[in-house]
Amino acid sequence: MTHEEILQSLYDHTLTGNAPEVKALTNAGLADGMNPESILYDALIPSLEEVGARFERGDYFVPEMLIAARAMQGALDILRPLLAETGVVQVGTFLMGTVKGDVHDIGKNLVNIMLEGAGFTVIDLGVNVAPERFIEKILEVNPDIVGFSAFLTTTMPMFKANINALEKAGLRDKVIVMVGGAPVTKEYADVVGADGYAADASTAVRLAKELIAKARSAVAVA
Numbered sequence: 001m002t003h004e005e006i007l008q009s010l011y012d013h014t015l016t017g018n019a020p021e022v023k024a025l026t027n028a029g030l031a032d033g034m035n036p037e038s039i040l041y042d043a044l045i046p047s048l049e050e051v052g053a054r055f056e057r058g059d060y061f062v063p064e065m066l067i068a069a070r071a072m073q074g075a076l077d078i079l080r081p082l083l084a085e086t087g088v089v090q091v092g093t094f095l096m097g098t099v100k101g102d103v104h105d106i107g108k109n110l111v112n113i114m115l116e117g118a119g120f121t122v123i124d125l126g127v128n129v130a131p132e133r134f135i136e137k138i139l140e141v142n143p144d145i146v147g148f149s150a151f152l153t154t155t156m157p158m159f160k161a162n163i164n165a166l167e168k169a170g171l172r173d174k175v176i177v178m179v180g181g182a183p184v185t186k187e188y189a190d191v192v193g194a195d196g197y198a199a200d201a202s203t204a205v206r207l208a209k210e211l212i213a214k215a216r217s218a219v220a221v222a
């Protein structure tokens with residue numbers, strides 16, 4: 001198979017949720033020298049976008065979305081060590097979680113992989129994380145950044161609830177807040193009072209580094 005054919009097959013089998021085939025194709029592509037980023041960005045992510053489009057049109061339902069997501073996750077497990085391959089020094093601690101009411105985690109996991117690859121220590125609280133749980137963990141690990149992911153328009157208001165909880169606990173000035181997720185925009189992030197918003201995993205990494213550098217230089221000046 002050519003690399004183009006592998007990408008097309010990966011796209012097709014993710015779309016139909018054929019997890020064993022997606023794993024086999026991922027392994028075959030890597031063994032044949034394909035770039036892990038290409039497998040991710042040229043096949044797996046576009047396929048999930050099409051899954052979403054089909055769901056919106058009423059051609060797919062939740063079970064189809066679920067099996068496609070599982071197929072994608074199988075490939076991500078294989079790609080994870082390659083995407084996160086790094087020799088860089090530790091740049092900071094990032095506490096991450098999908099907000100309360102929301103169980104989507106593929107995008108969050110991808111951001112985590114890229115952060116780890118860039119030298120962050122990532123502590124992932126998983127999905128459906130209540131504000132109290134974020135607070136509890138911030139007090140325990142004192143992260144540089146806390147990241148809230150939301151993938152539904154109905155769960156995006158949890159950003160504000162989480163930030164309110166941080167303020168109430170006297171922690172708002174002690175931690176940088178980043179938000180992201182498919183329906184989130186920079187405007188929304190600004191309105192809820194987040195320090196940063198990123199549309200994708202690589203932008204999230206770049207922004208996280210910038211925000212930490214800014215916070216540390218502000219401390220150095222003070």
Ligand code: B1M
Nearest residue numbers: 052102103104105106107147149152153180181182200201
């Ligand atoms: Co859901 N779902 N889903 N779903 N699902 C969406 C999000 C949807 C857009 C589909 C659609 O209608 N087109 C839609 C939301 C509409 C809206 O609110 N605007 C939707 C819906 C409606 C639902 C349910 C309500 C369906 C139902 O039950 N009727 C339900 C809700 C469950 C809940 O959470 N309470 C539901 C359930 C599910 C499954 C469980 C079946 C499954 C999730 C499995 C899993 O995650 N383990 C699922 C899936 C797979 C999807 C789609 C198809 C794919 C999501 C995905 O993984 N994308 C999705 C359609 C779509 O997105 N086009 C959809 C790939 C991923 C790499 O991209 O998540 O955007 P993304 O992550 C990006 C960026 O957002 C960013 O970086 C990531 C990597 O580049 N990013 C950050 C993410 N977090 C960040 C944090 C940062 C910075 C950047 O800083 C902290």
